[in-house]
Amino acid sequence: MQLLAARTTRHTRPRRRLRLTAATGAAVTAAVLLGGLLGAPAAGAAPDASAAGEVVPLAGTGARLGADGKTAAVHDYEAAIKESVWVDAPDFDGDGRGERIAVDIIRPAELDGVERVPVIMDASPYYACCGRGNESEKKTYDENGVIKSFPLWYDNWFVPRGYAVVQVDMAGTGRSTGCADQGGRSDILSAKAAVDWLNGNATASFADGAPADAYWTTGATGMIGKSYDGTLANGVAALGTEGLETIVPIGAISSWYDYDRWQGLPFSYGYPNYLSTYVAGGRHLSVDCSAQLERMRVDAADETGEHTAFWDERDYRDGTLGDASRVTASALIMHGLQDTNVDTQNATRWWEALGEHGVERKMFLTRLGHVDPFDSDREEWVDTLHRWFDHELLGVDNGITEEPAVRAEIAPGEVVHSDTWPVTDRVATLRPGADGTLALGARGRKGEAAWTNNPNGRLAQMLGSGAMDSRLLFTTGRLTDDLRLSGAASLTTTVTTGAPTGQLSVALVDYGPAPRVSASGDGARTLATETCWGAASAVDDACYREVERRIEQSDLQVLGRGWARLAGGGKHSLTVELQANDVLVPAGHQLGLIVTGYDGGTVRVDGAASAYRIDLAATRLNLPVAGPMRSFAPGASLVPGTVSATDAPSDARRIPLG
The missing domain is CATH 3.40.50.1820 (Alpha/Beta hydrolase fold, catalytic domain)
Incomplete structure (x- = not known):
């Protein structure tokens, strides 16, 4: 082992920006x-x-x-x-x-x-x-x-x-x-x-x-x-x-x-x-x-x-x-x-x-x-x-x-x-209706929408069209323009439940066929080929296997999810923030809002078939958008293609970090 002589002085470098002479x-x-x-x-x-x-x-x-x-x-x-x-x-x-x-x-x-x-x-x-x-x-x-x-x-x-x-x-x-x-x-x-x-x-x-x-x-x-x-x-x-x-x-x-x-x-x-x-x-x-x-x-x-x-x-x-x-x-x-x-x-x-x-x-x-x-x-x-x-x-x-x-x-x-992020400070406020629609600035919407908690629920099971007792689904019409979502969407709502401890899960979904990076396996595939970056030695060759994106044609993409605990039964007014994103939603697609109780991404705190309902008049989806507001013109109900579990993000969230 090489022993180094101790020094009595140290050099502390101030922050500097050296300009080339x-x-x-x-x-x-x-x-x-x-x-x-x-x-x-x-x-x-x-x-x-x-x-x-x-x-x-x-x-x-x-x-x-x-x-x-x-x-x-x-x-x-x-x-x-x-x-x-x-x-x-x-x-x-x-x-x-x-x-x-x-x-x-x-x-x-x-x-x-x-x-x-x-x-x-x-x-x-x-x-x-x-x-x-x-x-x-x-x-x-x-x-x-x-x-x-x-x-x-x-x-x-x-x-x-x-x-x-x-x-x-x-x-x-x-x-x-x-x-x-x-x-x-x-x-x-x-x-x-x-x-x-x-x-x-x-x-x-x-x-x-x-x-x-x-x-x-x-x-x-x-x-x-x-x-x-x-x-x-x-x-x-x-x-x-x-x-x-x-x-x-x-x-x-x-x-x-x-x-x-x-x-x-x-x-x-x-x-x-x-x-x-x-x-x-x-x-x-x-x-x-x-x-x-x-x-x-x-x-x-x-x-x-x-x-x-x-x-x-x-x-x-x-x-x-x-x-x-x-x-x-x-x-x-x-x-x-x-x-x-x-x-x-x-x-x-x-x-x-x-x-x-x-x-x-x-x-x-x-x-x-x-x-x-x-x-x-x-x-x-x-x-x-x-x-x-x-x-x-x-x-x-x-x-x-x-x-x-x-x-x-x-x-x-x-x-x-x-130069900045998010790229916009504009927020589109969409409101859900009892008919399952999700419309821009649709004021005067009244009534409630209800679902029954599924103690074994998984988001992948809730993505398709049609009525489901275990979740609510609201959709926009087909977008007339490409729309960029940049930032964290959120849902503001008032929810009522009789569960001693309730839970709310929210998802924002892009419905429409497109080639996308797969939501499973981190979207990456390791190849057999290598490239080398840096100098080599007898014990380190500096070569690493290449990785490619797993691009797949799919009918939907989950753009963000959010969860909240409801401590005690009764009425709760809250805002649930979703995972931040920066993503392009193509013209012709529809945005969907899913509201449910338990889904597999969280610990189950409500293990019963509890009743939940939201106040539609108090509910709004807040979207950070870059693109014309006319994109949210009313349209037809959602008719997606076949949905499989691989279309949803993995529920195996808490794994070792490496």
Whole structure:
């Protein structure tokens, strides 16, 4: 193991935006003006210094700018320094001993003691138990316990370009001590400890006890990760952590209540305990986390669905541990608009909260489920991420923040860009009628509509036409124009039930034949072919299997769902917010509103055939629309084709996050 001499001074880099000087500009200006487009490497190819062409040093760093205006692959990946250290952290699990957080590092050897480098960090609970990425890669170690190979592609691509890549085992997982606590203090502060060490605000040691100093870094860190990993990035950013310059949360959580609950309805019982136990799998350490798990079980309030102090701690937008007002890092937010694991509100509400506090941000939305864009949109995503990190961590003025802030796939393969999101503040108010119609501004509608709860109900069973006792269905006429829905729809209503504890489920549906990204299996299919992105070594070939969208002809698409708990019988006036979306509904289609009780996406709190009814005069569907209001002209009743269960989103919502 290579022992590094401790340094007595640290360099803390202030946020900066380095503009290319006249001396460096000549070599790169043309490429920057062209947007720095990247061609995909051929299968088996690994970009390296030989492909970089003329390069220009970037002052104060070990990075070199290529003719395309991006950092070039000029450093030897196979010779890179690999290190494993343990960062000292507070006692999270209450055993009286401080924690040791495992941090694995790879960085360019040529720059050691010569130039400092920025850090791309992926903190995760999954490196030992489950693996990362579509190939479920895990870390491997040599006989001395030093990191040997890194999961994912970040090291292959960015280390040759003058970055260090750091992978952190969250407390209670992998080689770190402590106990996991599903997004709470232990999880977030263990990841923060690694950022603090990189910025000179924490201590660390090697396996033999020798002190480890991060003298080799500029102190600028960018955190990235999909799902739980990106959630950790959100949480660390919400602490206002010094040295954290940017975050890239991919399909990540910004409020754990929004992951486990929806307006008082839990999606499962005991999930925080289950997930925290699950991610601890594969550890060689014998740790008793029973006391912490019991506290989580009680504090999560499954039986009431309340937003307790437990959830306040795990809310990074407006919580007790951190909040959006403290964020100083920029954010590149990525999410799949058909993600039914981590609902879209986790991204869109985070986007909104960061915007309210003036945070620099971009957003990348796909027409897929819980899928990493490296798999689904590889060439575009690598280029976007490369330019983003160059700008945010190295200060390269490559124009990425002057480009439209939002990229959204509103139909299969149809990508649009905008400076704001949602793209409209217009709300179309549609009202349901006793005849099953749903019309724009139809005032004076009176009466009630009723249904009987089906304790075994599933949304897929309720999508077809015709009368059903277990749900209400209201439809518009056929749209006269293409209509873009951008944002979160909602239903305002007054519902009455005699159930001691009732539940309301709402769905917005696009009825009409069209090719769509499948609602099952996250809409993605892994292929047998591979492409290679980055430099290779004897233990890491940088090659990953390609993924394509599963495009299927279907008669309908569920655009959003929402749920609410009705505490106590009687009358309840409420607004149910649906999952946010950005989607194109073609002319000739109809929009449908389904209102029911239990559906398979939630825990069943009403297990009886209870009676429900809504007041039509008090009910309205609020749609965020971009398009002519004349689209909602009255029309014929719904006559969809055959509907199968695969047309509905999966009900298996609460699965491990990875």
